[in-house]
Amino acid sequence: MNWEATLTLFLTVGIIFIIGLYASKRQMGSTNYMQDYYLGGRSLGGFVLAMTMTATYGSASSFIGGPGVAYNEGLGWVLLAVIQVVTGYFTLMILGKKFAIITKKYQSVTIIDYLKKRYDSHGVVILSSLSIIIFLFSAMAAQWIGGARLIESLTGLSYTTALFIFVGTVxxxxxxxxxxxxxxxxxxQGIIMFIGTLVLLIAVIIAGGGVENIIQDLKQENPNLISPYGAERTLTPTYVSSFWILVGVGVIALPQIAIRAMSYKSSASLHRALIIGTIVVGFIMLNMHLIGVFARPILPGIEIGDKVMPEIALHVLPTWLAGVVLAAPLAAIMSSVDSLLLLVSSTIVKDLYINYVNPDIEYKRMRRISTGVTAVLGIVVFLLAVQPPDLIIWLNLFAIGGLEAAFLWPIVLGLYWRKGNKYGALASMFTGITSYVIFEQWWQQPFGMHSVVSSLFLSLIAYVLFSLMTKDRQRPYIEI
Amino acid sequence: MPPTQKLQASDRRYTIANREALFGISLVVFHFLWWFGFAYGLGSKEVDEYTYILGFPAWFFYSCIIGFILISLLVFIIVKKFFVNIPLDEEESDI
Known part of the structure; x- marks a missing residue:
């Protein structure tokens, strides 16, 4: 067991924990519980908004999985990953002010709340609730597992103990x-991620004898490692560019990201968040993946990609500092998990229970139920993560693309296209999800692109076609 | 507030929001062209013919590193020059 790293890692996590509790204390006196518990009272300032977007989006894959692949594929994978800079500005510029204005008018506190008021359809509410619960629940379980594995590999604790510590904190x-x-x-967590990335990058460059040296070492081992095509020349331009959609433009439709675009205080905070968010996301994505590539000549022969980050950190940094830096990926995982947990909980309580079971719920009971559902969900995920069933792993593969295929057009066109209606939204969600699952299962990479591209194209056609075909059946949409 | 006036106020805000969304789309398309153009424009030749800047292959330096810096700068300029402060709900007066 690595005591020094364990100690600093847990110390860092402990500080985060205390800050979370402190923030919750400030919430006790609030009057509008729903808006506060699920949306923070729409009071986020620019810096906090930028950081929470970054931390929610940056997950296990940005810090552990992604750099591991970059280690094996070379600079081509960094090229693919760096397009995630788009997420720093695109969501806030597109949803931006209009989303905040409209959701305030509708008094929506969740994405489904917004869809419900915009489309006025039970079908839309139920279909979108189910997609969120199924996809995000699986995504959450996968992050849970990643977090526990990280603690396990760094500290030497058993997987179950590590999982228990992780879940308990969150x-x-x-x-x-x-x-x-x-x-x-x-x-x-965002600040830790940023500083951790910087420290590790500098340490790796020094350990490798400078950028020039590292690049030449890579070239000598395999020239393809410094080309944009990947180690085996398997990364085609078409495939790489489809990531512009999957991890760039399409991220707008992820409910855990979109909800943040309605939670800020004023347009000034939005403006600040745009600038800070772009810089922070870009910095982390570019450098984390670069670290993965640079690790290769320094520590050759790591076979499991997920181990690249922990091993390189322990190799190039003093042990205690490695513990602090590795708190960054752990922080990333925790911050994705907590947002997902809250979102699934809000879907169950706000969008399903209050809508369909008990609309006249009183304040105290609502509060107990929200807390209770969140806790029960966490425990269920814990139990699943102890012995992860194959179904969860399978569903997690679909989570990001599936959510994008389901929600992109109903959210975006709902804001910007008056003629869009519930038939269009339903058709689009249905087409998006089914076509995505079919592509992933039977026809991977249609036309050389990631399957999400084709699914988004089909769901766009479905949205427009069905909205136009049914335009006489529905009263015209009026912006309030 | 009489209804007509209210409508006009929200129309003005929507016009601003729509215009800013168009900035987002233009920027994301430009971003793609820059990123893709430099990566495969300079990176598709033989590795032995690569030129290097600060130790990085030129394609990577322009596409990923300069690309990131340039986009951050553009976001800064667009937000500072073209984005307008508006109230998010009707009750608020102009900020």
């Missing part, structure tokens, strides 16, 4: 604190 501050605790801890 659960306590999410159940007690809600959205505000989540975004506050996200901010701290």
């Amino acid at each position: 659960l306590i501050y999410v159940t007690l604190g809600g959205f505000r605790a989540v975004v506050t801890t996200d901010t701290v």
